[in-house]
Amino acid sequence: MTNLIIFLLLMTLGYLVGQVAEKKHYKSIIQREKRLSGLPTIASRFPPTDRLFDQSLVMGNTVISVDYFKRFIAALRNLLGGRVTSYESLLDRARRESLLRMKQQAEAMGAEYVFNVKYETASISKGRNNAIGSVEVLAYGTALIACGPSDEV
Amino acid sequence: MLISNMEILPGKEVKTHLGLVQGSSVRAKHVGRDIMAGLKNIFGGELKGYTELLQESRDEAMERMQRQAQAMGANAILNVRFSTSSVAQGAAEIYVYGSAVILE
Secondary structure (H helix, E strand, C coil): CHHHHHHHHHHHHHHHHHHHHHHHHHHHHHHHHHHCCCCCECCCCCCCCCCCEEEEEEEEEEEEEEEHHHHHHHHHHHHHCCCCHHHHHHHHHHHHHHHHHHHHHHHHCCCCEEEEEEEEEEEEEECHHHCEEEEEEEEEEEEEEECCCCCCC | CEECCCCCCCCCCEEEEEEEEEEEEEEECCHHHHHHHHHHHHHEEECHHHHHHHHHHHHHHHHHHHHHHHHHCCCEEEEEEEEEEEEECCEEEEEEEEEEEEEC
16 A cells, blocks of 8 residues: 555656746756857868868757656556657657757857767666666767968868 | 867868877766666756766766877877766766867
């Protein structure tokens, strides 16, 4: 009986707090994405060669965890199969947050572009039955900072 | 030292390739942080302690790579890649590698 109460308590707490936190996080992500939309991030390996750039490695990382409720839902999903939306949103948040942190670092350097952006994902801690507890996403790229007159070849 | 994850540098030319350089670092967090992370597992959200831990770990790995490149006499490391693997509960290995070169 006590176990059931604790379980239900954790479920409700996880659900309520998790939902609020996720909404807040998405709101802040969207806001910052708008602000930083002037700084393009490009996955190409070939930088523009028409002028000179200073460059520097920039990166951003995030470790993020799912709440208790979502983990339970994901475990149920494992039985039925199909889309595991709780992990989809988790990874989406982690990726976008990491990219934003990288862009913020690039912005602080006065960069014009971030080239060759790469993502790296790793699950940091695994819970029972190897269920994903938390994931780390690292985004990194090369910030190109304009130097010298723009007509210089 | 110039570190970049591209193999081409606009306006600069590679004079000599010196080969692969690498750095790695394995770190774990103290128990307090692990307990906090356990709590976060209920509520969800970012684990700031782990984010910091991995950032520090990455900086250290990069510094080791740079030292190796300096010892070779390089002035830049190109095509840098990161790799992460969790070796045990609460510990992660960060590996960073790239090619050391001498630029004109």
